[in-house]
Amino acid sequence: MFSTAFLDLPPLASAQGSITLPGSKSISNRVLLLAALCEGVTTIHDLLDSDDTRVMLAALRQLGCTIEQSGATVQITGLGGRIAPQNAQADLFLGNAGTAMRPLTAALSVLGGDFQLRGIPRMHERPIGDLVDALRQLGCDVRYLGNEGYPPLHIGQAHIAIDAPIRVRGDVSSQFLTALLLALPLVAQTQAIVIEVVGELISKPYIEITLQLLARFGVRVQRDGWQRFTIAAGARYTSPGTIHVEADASSASYFIALGAIATRDGGENHIHIQGVGADSIQGDIRFVEAATAMGAKVESGPNWLKVSRGSWPLKAIDLDCNHIPDAAMTLAVMALYAEGTTTLRNIASWRVKETDRIAAMACELRKLGATVVEGEDFISVTAPASKSDWKAASIHTYDDHRVAMCFSLAVFNPAGLPVRIEDPKCVAKTFPDYFEALFSLAKADSAAIPVLCVDGPTASGKGTLATVLAERLGYHLLDSGSLYRITGLAATRRGIAIEPANAQALADMVGGLHIHFEGMTVFLDGEDVTQAIRTEEAGMNASRIAALPPVRIAMTAFQHSFAQLPGLVADGRDMGTVIFPEAPLKVFLTASAQKRAERRHKQLISKGIAATLDSLRADLEERDARDMNRSVAPLKPAQDAQLLDNSDLTVEQSVELVLGWWQGKQPFQHT
Ligand code: DC
Numbered sequence: 001m002f003s004t005a006f007l008d009l010p011p012l013a014s015a016q017g018s019i020t021l022p023g024s025k026s027i028s029n030r031v032l033l034l035a036a037l038c039e040g041v042t043t044i045h046d047l048l049d050s051d052d053t054r055v056m057l058a059a060l061r062q063l064g065c066t067i068e069q070s071g072a073t074v075q076i077t078g079l080g081g082r083i084a085p086q087n088a089q090a091d092l093f094l095g096n097a098g099t100a101m102r103p104l105t106a107a108l109s110v111l112g113g114d115f116q117l118r119g120i121p122r123m124h125e126r127p128i129g130d131l132v133d134a135l136r137q138l139g140c141d142v143r144y145l146g147n148e149g150y151p152p153l154h155i156g157q158a159h160i161a162i163d164a165p166i167r168v169r170g171d172v173s174s175q176f177l178t179a180l181l182l183a184l185p186l187v188a189q190t191q192a193i194v195i196e197v198v199g200e201l202i203s204k205p206y207i208e209i210t211l212q213l214l215a216r217f218g219v220r221v222q223r224d225g226w227q228r229f230t231i232a233a234g235a236r237y238t239s240p241g242t243i244h245v246e247a248d249a250s251s252a253s254y255f256i257a258l259g260a261i262a263t264r265d266g267g268e269n270h271i272h273i274q275g276v277g278a279d280s281i282q283g284d285i286r287f288v289e290a291a292t293a294m295g296a297k298v299e300s301g302p303n304w305l306k307v308s309r310g311s312w313p314l315k316a317i318d319l320d321c322n323h324i325p326d327a328a329m330t331l332a333v334m335a336l337y338a339e340g341t342t343t344l345r346n347i348a349s350w351r352v353k354e355t356d357r358i359a360a361m362a363c364e365l366r367k368l369g370a371t372v373v374e375g376e377d378f379i380s381v382t383a384p385a386s387k388s389d390w391k392a393a394s395i396h397t398y399d400d401h402r403v404a405m406c407f408s409l410a411v412f413n414p415a416g417l418p419v420r421i422e423d424p425k426c427v428a429k430t431f432p433d434y435f436e437a438l439f440s441l442a443k444a445d446s447a448a449i450p451v452l453c454v455d456g457p458t459a460s461g462k463g464t465l466a467t468v469l470a471e472r473l474g475y476h477l478l479d480s481g482s483l484y485r486i487t488g489l490a491a492t493r494r495g496i497a498i499e500p501a502n503a504q505a506l507a508d509m510v511g512g513l514h515i516h517f518e519g520m521t522v523f524l525d526g527e528d529v530t531q532a533i534r535t536e537e538a539g540m541n542a543s544r545i546a547a548l549p550p551v552r553i554a555m556t557a558f559q560h561s562f563a564q565l566p567g568l569v570a571d572g573r574d575m576g577t578v579i580f581p582e583a584p585l586k587v588f589l590t591a592s593a594q595k596r597a598e599r600r601h602k603q604l605i606s607k608g609i610a611a612t613l614d615s616l617r618a619d620l621e622e623r624d625a626r627d628m629n630r631s632v633a634p635l636k637p638a639q640d641a642q643l644l645d646n647s648d649l650t651v652e653q654s655v656e657l658v659l660g661w662w663q664g665k666q667p668f669q670h671t
Contacts, residue, residue, distance in 0.1 A: 001432045004474040006394065007424040008666065009408055009435075009566060010450055011416040015262035015442040018272040019255055021247035023048035023072070024282055025430045026209055028245050029056045029099040032076070033182055034217045036060045037107060038237030039080035046245045046275070047074050051429045052097035059092045059104060078239060081111075081186050088113035094151075096120050096354060096399065096429070101151060102131060102175040106183035108155050109140035116145065118152035122399060125150060126352055131176040134168040134195075138187075160187050165194035170201035170226070173349060177201065177229075178210045185219045185235040193231045201226040202349055203325050205283015212281045216240045247275025249282035251431050252305065253327035254405050256287060257334050258441065259307025260296030260314065262412050270308040271441060277303040287327035293317050294334055294342075316340030325349050326402060332361050333406045335381035336370055336413070348377035354429070355398035364403065367393035368410055368419075390415035392667035396422050401429040408438055416448070420668050424474070439565040447582060450475075450567040452662060453575035456589030457624050457635060458539070459596035461646055461654070465589065466571035467520075468655045473569065473662070478562040480572030480579070481542060483555055485533035486515055486524050488541030498544045507550035515558075536611075536619065543623045546573075547630040573627055576638035584665045587658055588637035591647045593620055 028048040033056070035042035047053060049072065057074075061067055064087035066077040094100045096119055105128065108115050118124070129149030132142045141156035166184070168176050177197060184193045201207065204226055211221055218238035222230040252273050259271035276285065278300040288298050288305065295311030316338040321328035328344050335342035350357035362374040369384035369391045384390045390413045397404040404427050410419045427434040452475070454466045463479060470477040490513055491498050491506055498506065514525045522530045532538065545551055552574075559579050562568055570579065576586030591599075597617035604611045627635040637643060642661055646654045 001428055002424040002435055002474045004424060004472060005422070007421045007435060007474050007566060008450070009411045009419045009421060010444050010448045011413065011418055012262065012411045012442045012444050013448070014264050014269070015258050015271060016264075016269040017441045018274065019437055019441060020274040021251050021255070021276060022050070022431055022433075023245035024248040024276075025050065025052055025250075026099060026206060026282065027213065028053045029097070030103070030178070030182065030210060030213050031243055031245060032056050032060060032074075033103050033107065034213060034237065035076040035239065035243075036063070036065045036078055037081060037182075037186065038078040038217055038239045040078055040239040041241075042076050042078065042239040043242045044074045044076065044245060045242065046072050046247075048245065048248065048430065050432060051095055052099060055093065055095040055097050056100040059094060059100060062090045062092060063087050078237070081237065083111050083113055089115070091116045092118070094119045094123065096123050098126060098173070098175055101126075102128065102173070102179040103182045105131060105142070105153060105155070106135060106179035107186065109135045109142050110138065110158055110160060110183050110187050112141070112158035113155065115155040116152060117155065118145075122354065123151055127172055128153070128176075130169040130172055131179055134166050134176065134180060137164075137166055138162060162187070162191060162193055165196045165228075167196045167198050169199050170197040171199035172202075173352060174201060174203035174206045177207055181207070181210050181214060181221060181229060181231075184231055185214070185237060188231045188233060188235040190233060192233045195229045195231075197227050197229075202322055203283070205286070205323055208283060209281055216243060246280055246282065246303065247273075248430060249276050249280050249284035249287065250326040250402070251405075251434075252276050253284065253287045253291075253330040254409065254434070254438075255441070256291045256296060256298065256305065256307050257330050257406075257409055258438070259298075260291055260294065260309060260334065261337055261409060262442065263308040270306050273305040273307065275303060277301050277305050279303065284324050284327040287324050287330065290317065290319055290321075290324065290328070290331055291334070293319070294331065294338060314338040316342040318343045318345070320346045322346040329357060329361060329402050330406045330409070332365065332379060332381050333409045336365070336368065336383045336410060338383060341380050341382045343378060343380040345378045347379065354400035355403070357400065357403070360396075360398050360400065360403055364393070364395050364407060367391065367395070368413070387414045390417055392417040392419070394420040394422060394668045397424075397426050399423065399426050401427045401431065405431065405434050408435065411442075417667060420666075435566070442565065444565055446563065449563045449565060451563055451580045451583040452567070452569045452658075453580055453583045453586040453638075454569065454571040454589060454658075455573055455575050455577070455586065455635070455637070455641070457596070457627065458620050459600045460589040460591050461599065461651065462571045462589050464651055465587075465646075465654050465658065466569045468651060469658060470569040472655065472659060473567060475567040475569050476562055476564055478559060478568060478570040478572075478575075480559055480570060480575060482522055482533060483515065483558070484542035484546040485538050486513065486522065486529060487551065487555070488545045489529060489533055489538055490524060491545060492541060498541055500548060503548040503550045506545060506548060507554040510551060510554040540619070540623065543626050547626060547632075549632045552632055573635040574633035576641055577636065578633045581638070585658075585662055586638045586641040587661070588641040588643050590643060590645045593617055593624070595647045596620055
């Protein structure tokens, strides 16, 4: 997951490959609640691991459920429709998860107790009054702790009396009806319960999911149109024993769009999506029809989809999106690649989601150069008229996972502009590794992958600076010095003397080494050599082996292979001059030999290693001299390098300085 302040996506050229998507949020949270309410043990496979499921799991634990988790499999021992007295008082924090807040409100209200339900500030702006009104008709005690009609809520003891149909509004959020459908079987032992929907029910497919899952847990609901739902008397939740969560169809929309936009036409290229397909119970699977109407070529099987480019450019559509409210946001971004104006209608529910999605989409699409008209319940999008009308935008994401995910698709713009996604970690709500998944399928022209070089002499603080820069930008890190250190170590272990006469033998050895990195840990042929390569002797050997031209040549392709999406920070001696001469920013660090020796001295002493300042300084100067005077790739600033003397700067000051230079190279308009 990227937890950086922003993530810069370089322009991408194409995409293809296979992807297994994480579990559906809607199914995961419904199944968790059902498993918790019923009697017996339920094993749930392929459960989504995300912010919204975590808050649900935490709440269920607080209510006394025994939950065992092993990877994506969760085993829940249900409460059997009762909350034990010691758990009947709880303060539940539900983040921004509507799929936890609404159904838990209903279930706890009918069970009764002493509960507080709260969330993040945005949750306290999302309406719940229609559900509370319905619950009060039943005799539930629900009070508002803040604003009337909104969480946080207090729930007290219930005095259930059902003598008339329960009426609930269906035109603001279908989650209110879902919440009642999940909760009321708990009190339908002796009499049937009828729920009547007032107003036109929106997002009907989500009610389908609820009904399907209720059936899996032994409760049948009779549906008369979309107006009347009857839970039979004697309803009783029974565990299905084992249940699989299908992949999230709304998440699939980004990859369906990816196939439609970015697979190269004419060839065999496609995006293969696994975990969700034609048999899906999720309404958003009908995004496939909308995407097809815009030009996608889609084949499907029971739990897979294969998508490629059909018409190009895409075709504009005018569509009532009430049946696919979440996935429809992806259509708004596909409209950037369509000829004509795309209008998405009947989407008023967008205004009460994670953010006001109509306003958010309109604002961010305009930043990219699109023409947008928005209304109370529709949005019309016209793509930028020509290549030169596209703009490089920094996309504000409003703590809304879907805004972040769908705007990532703007990186295929014909102008070859990067797209900045602010607060990329908001995708954790439903798809923590979304960007990693995108990068695993997408290809950029190698010249488009940004590289930031940090070169400089020994002990100048390059490693620290480069590490922090990589963290702040969410980029990969290449510590090229460690490659020479590993090579030096391997030579010593194989008994090959590091001298010019053995240059070719040493270079031949390089090809056979298995080097890999896991975070800051370095492995040589499977052995952790992180410590072994950090000794002063290993540093000196590295400097000697690095002076041999055939060794440097043998190392080149391996270093290039580190330039991967979304970008790279490369530290060394010749990153800017030889390995990545086209890099947009090359920093050359300097610090006086005395300062560097002092830093190294401090480092060693803190590790309990004895050293004298004078000998360290002499070693540094010897290595500097060799690194600067060797015939190939000598240590020197690239012509266009930015010099940075960090003798008197803290690490944080150096980082801010370099990030400022980096920002200056980006085309984003400052907002
Ligand atoms: O950065 P370092 O101290 O880990 O590097 C060890 C040696 O490797 C250094 O003395 C010179 C050599 N080196 C190089 O020649 N080219 C690089 N890009 C990185 C390091």
